[in-house]
Amino acid sequence: MNDEPEVAVLRLGHRPGRDDRMTTHVGLTARALGADRVVFGPEASSPADTVRDITDRFGGPFDVEVTDSPKAVIRDWDGLVVHLTMYGLPVQDVEGDLREALDDRTPVLFVVGAEKVPFDVYERADYNVAVTSQPHSEVASLAVTLDRLFDGRELDREWEDADRTVVPKDTGKKVEDTSGE
């Protein structure tokens, strides 16, 4: 986001059809809440198209990638790998370390699983992080963690090349055509 080091989100274990909406929401949440890039596995071309389409219309910069080897993305990541899991350490105990890493210009990769995540991901991760130790939603965990990592700065992010821009209103909807700007 802006001139900060790269923050990327990798979605592991996507099952076509069944996971399409959840995977799409992971991608859109990554984009809206300050990440620079989302990486999907080989069978997630449909969610990738949706997130690209939103980026085309509502602005960027934001990159969407589909990879044949998600594991290689983790293995080769030059920076911090943070795996979000209900079995990990409380986010409130770890968020200071994550912010410090970002301040030191260390790129951060968040790994978000669908169903069961292979054990070597737990071992490779620099941090296994839990947003509560309760079962809920990988989308919720990602959202809370990004909001805490960026300390709310992501909410003021500005978007480039947006065809349309929503203008906040207390009641109703206001959308401006910004395609000519």
Add this chain to the structure above:
Amino acid sequence: MNDEPEVAVLRLGHRPGRDDRMTTHVGLTARALGADRVVFGPEASSPADTVRDITDRFGGPFDVEVTDSPKAVIRDWDGLVVHLTMYGLPVQDVEGDLREALDDRTPVLFVVGAEKVPFDVYERADYNVAVTSQPHSEVASLAVTLDRLFDGRELDREWEDADRTVVPKDTGKKVEDTSGE
């Protein structure tokens, strides 16, 4: 949560099958992040069963309701109605008001739509609130808003009558059988 005024989440516009997982994630996120109750529409019995099952196993108190008239829940709510929508006012501008209401012991109802939300919901809501003006996920919006409303206190919530309890670990998984306690 604990001795605070009631915080409930109402899921509007659920479509059976198509929305089951998203609606389930709304319910589980509400539970994990400090709400006291989730209310689903008439066709969401399957997500309701899943959230009840998780509450049975991982603890409460947390109530799951299915109603024939979600609109009546909004109309009759004795407290603040907060509709989460990308068209609303920025959460960072409104969160102080919400925290103040909770401090004044005002119950808060969050309304979370699936697809298009009827206009009268915008009008009835005391606040229409946006977690960014970007399209992303109602689960992410709910998570960030609850985390900000409770100022992180929800992460330390204690659970009663849990059959199993996850113990945070830096690597791997540890689950304790707490059914005998």
